[in-house]
Amino acid sequence: MSSLVKISKEDVLEALQEVMDPEIPTISVVDLGIISEVNVSDNNFVSVIMTPTFSGCPALKYMENMVKEQIEKMQVSGVEVKTTFDKPWNTNMISAKGLEGLKKHGLAPPQKHTGLVQIEILQNVTCPHCGSKNTTLKSPFGPTLCRSLHYCNECLNAFEQFKPVD
Amino acid sequence: MAYNEQELAAVKEFLYKIADDQLIIGHRNSEWTGLGPLVEEDIAFSSIAQDKIGQAQHIYEILHNLGEADADTIAFTRDASLFKCCHLTEYPIGEYDFSLVRNFFFNHAEMLRFEMLASSSLEDLAKLAKKYRGEIKYHVMHSDTWIKQLGKANEESHNRMQAAVNNTINLALGIFEESDSADTLKSMGVFEGEKVLQSRWLETILPILESASLKLPESSNWQPAYGGRKGVHTEFLQPLIYEMGEVFRLDPKAEW
Numbered sequence: 553m554s555s556l557v558k559i560s561k562e563d564v565l566e567a568l569q570e571v572m573d574p575e576i577p578t579i580s581v582v583d584l585g586i587i588s589e590v591n592v593s594d595n596n597f598v599s600v601i602m603t604p605t606f607s608g609c610p611a612l613k614y615m616e617n618m619v620k621e622q623i624e625k626m627q628v629s630g631v632e633v634k635t636t637f638d639k640p641w642n643t644n645m646i647s648a649k650g651l652e653g654l655k656k657h658g659l660a661p662p663q664k665h666t667g668l669v670q671i672e673i674l675q676n677v678t679c680p681h682c683g684s685k686n687t688t689l690k691s692p693f694g695p696t697l698c699r700s701l702h703y704c705n706e707c708l709n710a711f712e713q714f715k716p717v718d
Numbered sequence: 719m720a721y722n723e724q725e726l727a728a729v730k731e732f733l734y735k736i737a738d739d740q741l742i743i744g745h746r747n748s749e750w751t752g753l754g755p756l757v758e759e760d761i762a763f764s765s766i767a768q769d770k771i772g773q774a775q776h777i778y779e780i781l782h783n784l785g786e787a788d789a790d791t792i793a794f795t796r797d798a799s800l801f802k803c804c805h806l807t808e809y810p811i812g813e814y815d816f817s818l819v820r821n822f823f824f825n826h827a828e829m830l831r832f833e834m835l836a837s838s839s840l841e842d843l844a845k846l847a848k849k850y851r852g853e854i855k856y857h858v859m860h861s862d863t864w865i866k867q868l869g870k871a872n873e874e875s876h877n878r879m880q881a882a883v884n885n886t887i888n889l890a891l892g893i894f895e896e897s898d899s900a901d902t903l904k905s906m907g908v909f910e911g912e913k914v915l916q917s918r919w920l921e922t923i924l925p926i927l928e929s930a931s932l933k934l935p936e937s938s939n940w941q942p943a944y945g946g947r948k949g950v951h952t953e954f955l956q957p958l959i960y961e962m963g964e965v966f967r968l969d970p971k972a973e974w
Contacts, residue, residue, distance in 0.1 A: 606769065606772065606853060607769065607772040607773045607775075607776055607846070607849060607850060607853060608768040608769045608770070608771060608772020608773065608775075608853075609772065610768070637776070637845040637846055637849055638845065640845065640848055640849045641849075642852065669852065669855065671855075671859050690758060691758040691759075691761065691762055691860075692762070692856045692859055692860060693758070693761050693762040693764075693765035693766070693856070693860070694761065694765075695761070697765055697768060697769065701758060701761075715856075717852045717853070718851075718852045718855075
């Protein structure tokens with residue numbers, strides 16, 4: 553019989569680095585900023601609190617399950633995953649590594665905002681293909697709730713941004 | 719927070735009203751999926767629908783915590799007379815001008831309502847309100863863009879938008895039908911009231927309409943379409959609810 557090895561919060565977060573956003577496989581749920589809280593009890597029972605990016609995000613239940621399954625691979629006595637709005641998500645919560653992950657997926661990352669997104673910052677988003685700022689917002693709504701559609705007047709490519717949300 | 723019977727009834731009615739508006743207008747918006755005049759508009763209406771229905775769901779979950787049925791049962795199995803949505807949300811999508819003007823009127827009211835609710839004493843709702851503001855900002859941006867563009871583009875577009883404004887204003891004013899429990903909600907610190915919301919709404923939309931060369935009809939001619947908040951609805955609601963619940967009724971226990 554092996555003795556219980558205490559799992560730390562950091563161990564859980566490290567394991568969750570492998571749980572990727574199902575729609576953007578280059579960013580983990582941790583770097584996306586939707587893991588609000590992780591608690592591990594003395595007997596290795598893990599409770600996780602998540603928060604949705606968008607209220608209508610259809611991937612929410614799916615991601616809860618992915619998180620649960622990933623933690624169950626560890627030496628835990630049980631896992632509970634809950635979603636709340638106690639610490640509401642905004643795009644400033646995406647980590648630096650997460651922003652790089654968005655770029656890798658060909659998306660322009662959201663600009664940092666000061667708590668209030670002004671519509672003007674959606675204009676002239678930097679093109680992820682050529683780096684030009686000579687771009688135009690085509691629509692604030694894209695293929696998923698978190699993306700907007702843009703056009704680069706310099707390299708003549710359409711591109712998407714992970715849009716800023718406050 | 720512990721509520722007495724009267725307070726609990728007032729809170730529930732209030733939550734139903736907000737969520738039912740979002741669910742029904744969300745479904746109407748979704749009816750543009752595949753039919754939008756441009757592919758970007760198709761996507762915009764579908765995304766707005768997805769946001770609003772998701773937002774309604776979280777409010778139904780608060781109701782569930784207050785003792786009501788679960789969100790799906792609430793959304794898909796109630797009779798129309800138990801819905802508290804306003805008539806504006808119920809009408810079929812009609813022409814694109816109507817759908818744009820409806821969203822313009824509704825989105826601004828919704829945005830201002832959640833701004834007020836962000837400091838509500840009903841904490842679960844206040845948390846959602848703070849979250850929703852950031853999402854609805856994009857809905858407002860979408861409708862403002864089209865109101866301004868089409869209000870001034872050419873004679874035909876201007877005339878059509880003006881006609882849609884004229885035909886929709888009474889429905890829009892129905893959003894602000896006051897509830898019998900308004901005083902209770904106000905004294906509980908839940909919500910300041912529909913009159914306050916309506917005056918903020920007018921202050922917000924008038925300059926935007928003006929910049930689009932559009933006018934509201936004279937206020938002396940306004941006849942707000944009330945009744946929705948009391949469960950009295952247009953002929954369009956029951957068929958919509960029936961259609962929404964079609965898949966749910968096939969197998970209410972199905973896992974998604």
